[in-house]
Amino acid sequence: MNGKNSYHTSVLLQEVVTFLGVREGGRYSDGTFGGGGHAAEIFRRGGIVLGIDMDQDALRYGKENFKSQISVGKLRLVKGNFREIDKLAGANGFANVDGILLDLGVSSFQLDTPGRGFSFQSPGPLDMRMDRELGVTAKDLLTVLSKGELYELFTTFGEERLARPIADSIVKSRRVKQIETTEELGQIVSRVVSGGHPGIHPATRVFQALRIAVNDELENLRIALPKAVQLLKENGRLCVISFHSLEDRIVKTGFLEMEKQVLGQVVTKKPVVADEDETNRNRRARSAKLRVFERK
Numbered sequence: 001m002n003g004k005n006s007y008h009t010s011v012l013l014q015e016v017v018t019f020l021g022v023r024e025g026g027r028y029s030d031g032t033f034g035g036g037g038h039a040a041e042i043f044r045r046g047g048i049v050l051g052i053d054m055d056q057d058a059l060r061y062g063k064e065n066f067k068s069q070i071s072v073g074k075l076r077l078v079k080g081n082f083r084e085i086d087k088l089a090g091a092n093g094f095a096n097v098d099g100i101l102l103d104l105g106v107s108s109f110q111l112d113t114p115g116r117g118f119s120f121q122s123p124g125p126l127d128m129r130m131d132r133e134l135g136v137t138a139k140d141l142l143t144v145l146s147k148g149e150l151y152e153l154f155t156t157f158g159e160e161r162l163a164r165p166i167a168d169s170i171v172k173s174r175r176v177k178q179i180e181t182t183e184e185l186g187q188i189v190s191r192v193v194s195g196g197h198p199g200i201h202p203a204t205r206v207f208q209a210l211r212i213a214v215n216d217e218l219e220n221l222r223i224a225l226p227k228a229v230q231l232l233k234e235n236g237r238l239c240v241i242s243f244h245s246l247e248d249r250i251v252k253t254g255f256l257e258m259e260k261q262v263l264g265q266v267v268t269k270k271p272v273v274a275d276e277d278e279t280n281r282n283r284r285a286r287s288a289k290l291r292v293f294e295r296k
């Protein structure tokens with residue numbers, strides 16, 4: 001099992017199932033089902049999985065590809081935001097579980113589908129909503145935010161050093177024509193940010209910032225961590241994989257805070273990262289950091 005399917009390539013797959021200590025008949029919640037790569041490895045080892053995702057496409061893929069596991073009760077799929085994991089788990093009989101996984105960010109499918117607007121590499125409308133029932137798109141933000149608000153956004157959620165000239169350039173461009181596509185935004189940012197790190201597109205941080213804002217990603221994570229830990233059985237484990245420093249900081253400090261509250265202990269003193277073999281196979285694995293917390 002290499003965790004690769006047509007929807008997504010799972011990162012740190014073996015590490016996650018090992019930390020979860022998946023056992024026959026054990027119950028697990030996967031708050032970020034995506035292409036179900038981690039979930040599949042859990043039920044392959046005998047676990048029973050509640051798969052949650054807020055993206056309709058992920059659930060559709062899961063329902064089509066894991067029909068037999070759904071029919072025998074090994075997998076239950078529900079649409080929802082993991083910030084409400086307490087309610088979703090309670091309503092589906094997973095209020096007391098052996099393990100929980102949050103594999104943050106976007107799936108390869110989301111990134112590579114031009115119509116979803118997540119990537120400067122796939123020309124498409126500037127949407128970026130993981131859940132298409134959400135009200136505000138990236139285009140809306142680029143249209144209504146003031147120059148100052150754009151600066152704040154790119155600084156806070158993108159840690160972009162050139163946030164001011166980028167915000168300036170966006171405001172100038174939109175006076176001439178509304179910014180509608182990933183390509184247009186990519187070009188506007190590229191005109192301001194030249195050089196930078198080789199291999200990293202100049203608009204990476206701006207796209208990250210918009211995506212975080214559209215989906216309220218950091219707040220989802222902050223809210224979910226203590227709720228998830230409360231759902232764990234004694235010695236149950238929460239595994240969180242993050243992909244950038246803003247997320248990782250929230251996981252690190254959230255875990256330490258829960259340790260102080262004597263809810264359990266941090267298992268990974270340092271984050272677990274992918275080995276060379278995995279990073280060679282999967283570029284996305286290069287930025288993955290796994291942290292694990294064990295319930296008392």
Ligand SMILES: C[S@@+](CC[C@H](N)C(=O)[O-])C[C@H]1O[C@@H](n2cnc3c(N)ncnc32)[C@H](O)[C@@H]1O
Nearest residue numbers: 010032034035036037038053054055081082103
């Ligand atoms: C990196 S992918 C997960 C991949 C999955 N572990 C696999 O192996 O195929 C992240 C998924 O989580 C979903 N997601 C992100 N934030 C979410 C949230 N707050 N609530 C529910 N789903 C979320 C995204 O829609 C996406 O499908």
